[in-house]
Amino acid sequence: MLKIKDLVVKVEDKEILKGVNLEVNVGEVHAIMGPNGSGKSTLANVIAGKESYEVVNGEIWFKDHNILELPPEERAHLGIFMAFQYPVEIPGISNATLLKTAINEIRKARGEEELDAMEFLTLMKEKIKLLDMTEEMLSRSVNTGFSGGEKKRNEIFQMLMLEPKLAILDETDSGLDIDALKIVANGVNLLRENMKDRAIVVVTHYQRLLNYIIPDFVHVLYDGRIVKSGNKNLALELEAKGYDWIKNEINVEV
Amino acid sequence: MTELMSKKYKIDIPDWYVKSFDLIQKNTNGAMPDILKVYRTSSFQKLLEIGFPTTKVEDWKYTNVYPIIEKKYKASNFINIFENGELINNVKNLIESNPVISFLSSFQLVFIDGHYIDSLSSVQKNERFILQPISQALKSENGTVLNHLNKYSIIENGFNALNNIFFIDGFYLEVKDNVIEDEPFVAIFVQSGIEPLMINSRNLIVVGKHSKVKVIEIFISLNDEVSFTNSITEAVLGENSFVEHYKYQAESEKSYHIGKIQSEILRNANFTSHNLVFGAAITRNDINNVLNGEGSEVHMYGLYFTQNAQHVDSHTLVDHAKPHCLSNELYKGILADNSRGVFNGKIIVRKGAQKTNAYQSNKNLLLSGHAKIDTKPQLEIFADDVRCTHGATVGQVEDDSLFYLRARGIEEKTARTLLVNAFANDVLMNMTFEPFREKISEVVSTRMNLIQTRSAN
Ligand SMILES: Nc1ncnc2c1ncn2[C@@H]1O[C@H](COP(=O)(O)OP(=O)(O)OP(=O)(O)O)[C@@H](O)[C@H]1O
Ligand SMILES: [Mg+2]
Numbered sequence A: 001m002l003k004i005k006d007l008v009v010k011v012e013d014k015e016i017l018k019g020v021n022l023e024v025n026v027g028e029v030h031a032i033m034g035p036n037g038s039g040k041s042t043l044a045n046v047i048a049g050k051e052s053y054e055v056v057n058g059e060i061w062f063k064d065h066n067i068l069e070l071p072p073e074e075r076a077h078l079g080i081f082m083a084f085q086y087p088v089e090i091p092g093i094s095n096a097t098l099l100k101t102a103i104n105e106i107r108k109a110r111g112e113e114e115l116d117a118m119e120f121l122t123l124m125k126e127k128i129k130l131l132d133m134t135e136e137m138l139s140r141s142v143n144t145g146f147s148g149g150e151k152k153r154n155e156i157f158q159m160l161m162l163e164p165k166l167a168i169l170d171e172t173d174s175g176l177d178i179d180a181l182k183i184v185a186n187g188v189n190l191l192r193e194n195m196k197d198r199a200i201v202v203v204t205h206y207q208r209l210l211n212y213i214i215p216d217f218v219h220v221l222y223d224g225r226i227v228k229s230g231n232k233n234l235a236l237e238l239e240a241k242g243y244d245w246i247k248n249e250i251n252v253e254v
Numbered sequence B: 001m002t003e004l005m006s007k008k009y010k011i012d013i014p015d016w017y018v019k020s021f022d023l024i025q026k027n028t029n030g031a032m033p034d035i036l037k038v039y040r041t042s043s044f045q046k047l048l049e050i051g052f053p054t055t056k057v058e059d060w061k062y063t064n065v066y067p068i069i070e071k072k073y074k075a076s077n078f079i080n081i082f083e084n085g086e087l088i089n090n091v092k093n094l095i096e097s098n099p100v101i102s103f104l105s106s107f108q109l110v111f112i113d114g115h116y117i118d119s120l121s122s123v124q125k126n127e128r129f130i131l132q133p134i135s136q137a138l139k140s141e142n143g144t145v146l147n148h149l150n151k152y153s154i155i156e157n158g159f160n161a162l163n164n165i166f167f168i169d170g171f172y173l174e175v176k177d178n179v180i181e182d183e184p185f186v187a188i189f190v191q192s193g194i195e196p197l198m199i200n201s202r203n204l205i206v207v208g209k210h211s212k213v214k215v216i217e218i219f220i221s222l223n224d225e226v227s228f229t230n231s232i233t234e235a236v237l238g239e240n241s242f243v244e245h246y247k248y249q250a251e252s253e254k255s256y257h258i259g260k261i262q263s264e265i266l267r268n269a270n271f272t273s274h275n276l277v278f279g280a281a282i283t284r285n286d287i288n289n290v291l292n293g294e295g296s297e298v299h300m301y302g303l304y305f306t307q308n309a310q311h312v313d314s315h316t317l318v319d320h321a322k323p324h325c326l327s328n329e330l331y332k333g334i335l336a337d338n339s340r341g342v343f344n345g346k347i348i349v350r351k352g353a354q355k356t357n358a359y360q361s362n363k364n365l366l367l368s369g370h371a372k373i374d375t376k377p378q379l380e381i382f383a384d385d386v387r388c389t390h391g392a393t394v395g396q397v398e399d400d401s402l403f404y405l406r407a408r409g410i411e412e413k414t415a416r417t418l419l420v421n422a423f424a425n426d427v428l429m430n431m432t433f434e435p436f437r438e439k440i441s442e443v444v445s446t447r448m449n450l451i452q453t454r455s456a457n
Helices: A040-048 A072-078 A095-109 A117-130 A148-162 A178-192 A207-212 A232-241 A243-253 B015-027 B034-050 B085-097 B134-139 B143-148 B158-166 B399-407 B412-428 B434-456
Strands: A002-011 A014-024 A029-033 A054-062 A080-083 A090-094 A166-170 A199-203 A217-222 A225-230 B107-112 B129-133 B171-175 B185-191 B197-207 B212-221 B228-237 B242-250 B256-265 B270-277 B282-291 B297-306 B311-320 B326-335 B340-349 B356-366 B372-381 B386-395
Touching: A002 A040, A014 A040, A014 A054, A014 A225, A029 A232, A040 A054, A040 A072, A040 A080, A040 A166, A040 A199, A072 A080, A072 A095, A072 B399, A080 A148, A090 A095, A090 B399, A090 B412, A095 A117, A095 A148, A095 B412, A117 A148, A117 A178, A148 A166, A148 A178, A166 A178, A178 A199, A178 A207, A207 A232, A217 A232, A217 A243, A225 A232, A225 A243, A232 A243, B015 B034, B015 B158, B034 B158, B085 B107, B085 B185, B107 B129, B129 B134, B134 B143, B134 B171, B134 B197, B143 B171, B143 B197, B158 B197, B158 B228, B158 B256, B171 B185, B171 B212, B185 B197, B185 B228, B197 B212, B197 B242, B212 B228, B228 B242, B228 B270, B242 B256, B242 B282, B242 B434, B256 B270, B256 B297, B270 B282, B270 B311, B282 B297, B297 B311, B297 B340, B297 B412, B297 B434, B311 B326, B311 B356, B326 B340, B326 B372, B326 B412, B340 B356, B340 B386, B356 B372, B356 B412, B372 B386, B399 B412, B412 B434
Parallel strands: A029 A199, A029 A217, A080 A166, A166 A199, B107 B185, B171 B197, B185 B212, B197 B228, B212 B242, B228 B256, B242 B270, B256 B282, B270 B297, B282 B311, B297 B326, B311 B340, B326 B356, B340 B372, B356 B386
Antiparallel strands: A002 A014, A002 A054, A217 A225, B129 B171
16 A cells, blocks of 8 residues: 655754555554654654655555655545644644545545535544544644644544545654543544455554554654664564664664 | 925925815815815915925835825816716726625715715714715714814825815714724725826724724726825723724825824723725725723734735834823735835834733745835834834745645645635734625735736746
């Protein structure tokens, strides 16, 4: 479904990703872990299409599309969704307006009919309940004045509304208390109920999220490279031994 | 074009103004009250003396009026609209087909090139309020008109003098005490553009104690041609009254617009002004307010959205003449292409005007690297117990916001329009007359879409 080959990415002349290879197949859940500044968000943003990153080498394929050639909106039309590590506050645009516009543009791009106002409202009310958010959040400006936890929940709410094929969650668990973490994980697992034609990538620092969203594969991104991959036990090992263990392993290999 | 004589602070009055003045002096029929003749003569002396401002005059530093003055117009005093049935019919169609102004209100006066058009208007005269052309009010020897007309606006520049001399007509709104009216009072000023005209309109709003009304002034053009509108509105707000004033200017981008709103706000009264500018090649608005009674308030909201080579200058003034008053101002600008904005917000707090609260904010969004804004607060504070804040920002559409929307599947063009609209709605949301607010919001989106389509080609 997603195939990344030798991806090298620069920001302001600094090389951040130094040759990333990753393959995610339909039905799989992958976790990406790694210390601060190792390039996890850079990778997520480059997949979503952020233009301020300079791709100097490599390819990203989504199904049979070479997506590096596509603007972010067209990637979203194909079904790519990123939950932002730092969701942006947009005063003056309501959550409802954002979602209505987005859903209808996506449907239009896929040659489907637009949702009418009633269908849309019913859908929103149904999904927002799942995240234990009040309906009042729908008419509020996107993320504006939301607490850290509310912003993260709002990202998952949007994800459930848009029903993406590939969901990339960038530290959606950070800053959540244990109850909120469960709610967010439940939201993700709802998507997981139907993994036919779907895959999920979660970026996280913590094993605790992976207790709720159990991954098929775990990767360690370190200094711009995926230096180790394994199954869910790798996350446990990391939690126990810390990143120094990885550092030493790499040094030994070199 | 005329050769202009100019000194450091003064552009001399071109000849054709003098000739036009002689003509109107001769043509004036006996119906004109004597006091107006006095105003006219003294204003003409003043006009000769001060001329029009150069950019050396501080208040006109960023607005060069040469392009306005160098053109020769016909004073619209000398044209006859009433025989032109086709023109009147075209204006009727324009008003009915313009989504912003069709069916705004049943209280509506229409002026074409400054002349009152009875067949398109509905005069109101009852025990609660009077809405009629000021020419009629003057003829009927309504004492209130003469007591208030030209009592608040002083001649600050040649344009103000010009208005005193040449004004043909305008609306007169008199609201008695204790009148609360939801239906807005609307005046529509249409430039025909059939020839280059100088159009002077003069309006007066007198609102009694404890009354609450909305007033909407609309300035539009029938044809995309050159004309020069010069308008003054004076407003007097009695104790505890509340006036919400809207001015929407969407004249031809070939024409020129000079406007002044002068309010006198008495004890506990509230004047709220919405100044919405989309049209004209050069626009200069002066919104002057005197807080002349304790507990009075003025709220000024402005939105200018310019494109091509448009130039919009907004000068606002709040004179805190009494203690315990509040002024609050938010002006926002969206500037595309090579257009240019000027904002100058002057706040005077007089000696003794203690417990004054004055807030001012000007925010601008530049849509092009060639657009420009000059923004300046101007504070003159002579009291010590004063809370005053001011700030100005200039920015662009935020990349992060744009990416967020696009990553959700929203096309770049739609995303930009949404963001610009959100920027504008932050000030438009203060308009309490909702149908009008929604239409203005649509005007913003439509213009933004057009600009993007144009620059994509
Ligand atoms: N826009 C930018 N401008 C300059 N440097 C950047 C930019 N974005 C990322 N970087 C740098 O790239 C490196 C990788 O950042 P990135 O956000 O991808 O890390 P991360 O793995 O997501 O870290 P964290 O766990 O803290 O979220 C960091 O050194 C960061 O400072
Ligand atoms: Mg990150």
